[in-house]
Amino acid sequence: MNIIKILVLICFLGLRVLAFKGFNSFQSTEFQQYNIEYFSLDKTYNIALTFDDGPGKGTEKILNLLKKYNIKATFFVLGSQVKTHAHLTNRIVSEGHLLANHSYTHPQLAKNTYRLHPELLIQELQKTHALIKPYLDHKNDYYFRAPYASWFEANAKILNQDPELRKYIGPICWDVGRKIEIYEDQFIDAADWECWDKNHRFTPKECASGYFNALDNLKGGVALMHDIHLKTADMLEILLPELIQQGYSFVTLEQIQELKKYEYETGDLIYQPQVDSIENSQYKGRCLLKNKPKIQL
Numbered sequence: 001m002n003i004i005k006i007l008v009l010i011c012f013l014g015l016r017v018l019a020f021k022g023f024n025s026f027q028s029t030e031f032q033q034y035n036i037e038y039f040s041l042d043k044t045y046n047i048a049l050t051f052d053d054g055p056g057k058g059t060e061k062i063l064n065l066l067k068k069y070n071i072k073a074t075f076f077v078l079g080s081q082v083k084t085h086a087h088l089t090n091r092i093v094s095e096g097h098l099l100a101n102h103s104y105t106h107p108q109l110a111k112n113t114y115r116l117h118p119e120l121l122i123q124e125l126q127k128t129h130a131l132i133k134p135y136l137d138h139k140n141d142y143y144f145r146a147p148y149a150s151w152f153e154a155n156a157k158i159l160n161q162d163p164e165l166r167k168y169i170g171p172i173c174w175d176v177g178r179k180i181e182i183y184e185d186q187f188i189d190a191a192d193w194e195c196w197d198k199n200h201r202f203t204p205k206e207c208a209s210g211y212f213n214a215l216d217n218l219k220g221g222v223a224l225m226h227d228i229h230l231k232t233a234d235m236l237e238i239l240l241p242e243l244i245q246q247g248y249s250f251v252t253l254e255q256i257q258e259l260k261k262y263e264y265e266t267g268d269l270i271y272q273p274q275v276d277s278i279e280n281s282q283y284k285g286r287c288l289l290k291n292k293p294k295i296q297l
């Protein structure tokens, strides 16, 4: 008799959990005043690969590599590129990757122009949103990364007045891919766009070692790359097997628990990350990139 009572109780509790989960699906999000740059992926051996500015030259080869290693990534696309690369956009989605918004024309959104003409700011995001939304209708959350991480507090207020755009989580920063740093002849960090520019012309192998060392130093993180460069795809061909061999797993932004804090039920207080006063005074409309890899090779 007691066992039956216990079973009934377990079933009842199970139903309560399901009901609670259902209730939680009415979530809401908002643009943040500052770039989001704490992801808590360090020491987890999880890496979120994020590709900006495409779809472009390198996208096809990158998609082939991700498929080969069964890795899912996040693509912050430009609306202007989506329009001319519909086939690649389709492929990104149909192969299980997350499509995210990176504006329409890649402007510096911290410029005064956007505070004086808020309609231009809304347009930048709305035009890309209209293009990617048909692919994202089954998703709960949308993600945005500001070009150059250029962002001012006022932008959040302007965009959150739009009932559709306020469903975004962002702007999203990154941990690794900030800039080239060399210490005692070893790359301890790298940024793909900088590796390939005319002042550096580093090889995919050199650049891959910068990404590897930075990610391995933190033991996980959000990595920024650009799928508009074919050399970035060449670099990934070297980097991915090395990371896999070291035991790293790969996640999309949707799988990052820390970002779930930006979801809230209507009526709840909005999660505000802790930004101390010193950081605040240093804030110049950029990522602070505090979670910097330490030199310890």
Ligand SMILES: [Zn+2]
Binding pocket: 052, 053, 102, 106, 146, 147, 148
């Ligand atoms: Zn960009």
